[in-house]
Amino acid sequence: MSLTPIRNKIDALDAQLLELLNQRAELVHEIGEIKRQNGGSVFAPDREEAVFSALVEKNAQLKGRLPASAIRAIYREIMSASYALEKGLAIAYFGPAGTYTHEAARSKFGASVSYVPQMSIPEVFGVVSRGTADFGVVPIENSTEGAVTHTLDEFMDSELKICAQILLRVEQNLLAKCPREEIKKIYSHPQSIGQCRQWLRSNFPNAEIVPDASNTRAAQRAAEEPHVAAIAGKLAAELYGLNILEASIQDSSYNTTRFLVLGPQSCPPTGRDKTSLMFAVHDKSGALLSVLEPFERLGISMSKIESRPSKRKAWEYFFFVDIEGHEQDARVVEALAELEKRTTLLKILGSYPQTA
Numbered sequence: 001m002s003l004t005p006i007r008n009k010i011d012a013l014d015a016q017l018l019e020l021l022n023q024r025a026e027l028v029h030e031i032g033e034i035k036r037q038n039g040g041s042v043f044a045p046d047r048e049e050a051v052f053s054a055l056v057e058k059n060a061q062l063k064g065r066l067p068a069s070a071i072r073a074i075y076r077e078i079m080s081a082s083y084a085l086e087k088g089l090a091i092a093y094f095g096p097a098g099t100y101t102h103e104a105a106r107s108k109f110g111a112s113v114s115y116v117p118q119m120s121i122p123e124v125f126g127v128v129s130r131g132t133a134d135f136g137v138v139p140i141e142n143s144t145e146g147a148v149t150h151t152l153d154e155f156m157d158s159e160l161k162i163c164a165q166i167l168l169r170v171e172q173n174l175l176a177k178c179p180r181e182e183i184k185k186i187y188s189h190p191q192s193i194g195q196c197r198q199w200l201r202s203n204f205p206n207a208e209i210v211p212d213a214s215n216t217r218a219a220q221r222a223a224e225e226p227h228v229a230a231i232a233g234k235l236a237a238e239l240y241g242l243n244i245l246e247a248s249i250q251d252s253s254y255n256t257t258r259f260l261v262l263g264p265q266s267c268p269p270t271g272r273d274k275t276s277l278m279f280a281v282h283d284k285s286g287a288l289l290s291v292l293e294p295f296e297r298l299g300i301s302m303s304k305i306e307s308r309p310s311k312r313k314a315w316e317y318f319f320f321v322d323i324e325g326h327e328q329d330a331r332v333v334e335a336l337a338e339l340e341k342r343t344t345l346l347k348i349l350g351s352y353p354q355t356a
Contacts, residue, residue: 025085032086042086045164045267049353080110089113092124092133098216098236104168104259105137121150125158128262136262143256147306152320155349162276162350164261172196172250175242176222176229183207187218188231196231199249266350273326276349278318294338298331300324326351
C-alpha cells in the first residue's frame with residue numbers, strides 16, 4: 001500500500017490544525033487585552049485545570065487513540081504559547097538549569113515562557129515578591145526524603161500564596177556522549193547516587209562513582225569530559241546534548257517530588273482543591289490536639305502536618321498542614337474560624353487545584 005495518500009491526508013489535517021490554532025491565538029489575544037485592562041493574572045490554574053479535564057473527558061468519549069497524558073502534554077504547550085501571547089511570563093525556579101525543579105516548572109508552564117534560575121529557595125521567594133518574576137517554583141516534599149525545610153521556613157515571613165502544585169515522578173537516567181561500554185566514571189549528586197546504588201552495583205561494578213554538587217554539573221562534565229557519564233533528568237540530557245543510554249535506573253519506582261507554584265494570589269475554587277496553612281499553638285498540654293479537633297469533627301481530610309522551629313522564641317514551633325478543600329468552602333471556613341480561636345497565629349498559605 002502506498003503511503004502517499006495517507007501522508008496527504010495528514011498534511012491536510014495539519015493545515016486545518018494550524019488554521020484553528022491561529023484562530024485560538026486570536027481569541028487568546030482578546031482575553032489578554034481584557035486582562036490587561038482589568039489587571040487580571042495571565043496564569044489561572046483553575047481555568048487551566050478545567051480545560052485539561054474537559055479535554056481528557058471529551059477524548060474518552062470520542063474513544064481517541066491518544067492517552068490522557070498525551071492530551072495534557074499537547075495542550076500544555078498550546079497553553080504555554082498562549083501565556084507568551086498574553087504576556088511574556090517569567091518563571092523563577094530553584095536552579096541551576098536542568099534540575100528537577102526546572103523540569104517541574106517546564107511541565108507546568110511549557111517551553112514558550114521565560115525561565116529564570118535562582119541559586120537558593122529564598123531567592124525564588126524574593127524575586128517573585130519584588131515582581132521581578134511572575135511566579136516561582138520550589139520543591140516542598142519528596143516521597144522518600146520528606147519535607148524541604150528551607151521552603152517551609154520561607155513561608156513564615158513571606159506574603160506569597162501557593163497557587164498550584166506540581167507532582168513530578170523523579171526518574172534518574174544514565175546520560176553520556178560516549179557509548180556505554182566506554183564509560184569509566186559516573187558523576188551525580190549524592191542523593192541520586194544513593195537512589196541508584198543497586199543498579200550501579202549491578203551494571204557498573206568497576207566504574208568510578210563520583211559525587212558532584214548537582215546533577216546539572218554532572219551533566220556538564222559528561223558533555224565535556226571523555227569516558228564520563230552522569231545520572232540526571234531528561235531535561236539535563238536535552239540541555240547538554242547527551243544521549244539517554246538507560247532511562248529510569250532508580251532502585252525505587254515510587255520516588256515523587258511535590259513542587260509548589262508561588263504567586264501574588266491564591267486560586268479560585270475548582271471543586272477539587274487543597275489548602276495549605278500554618279499555625280502556632282499555645283505552649284500547654286493538649287494544645288495541638290485541640291487545634292486538630294475541628295478538622296475531624298467537620299470531616300476534613302488532612303494529608304500533611306509538619307513542624308518547624310519558629311526561630312523567634314526558644315521551643316516555639318510552627319505547624320504546616322495540608323487539608324482537603326478550598327478556603328472558601330463552607331466546611332473549611334468553619335474549621336478555620338475555630339482554628340483562629342485556638343491558635344496564637346494562623347496563616348492561610350493558599351488554596352489550589354488538587355492535581356494528580
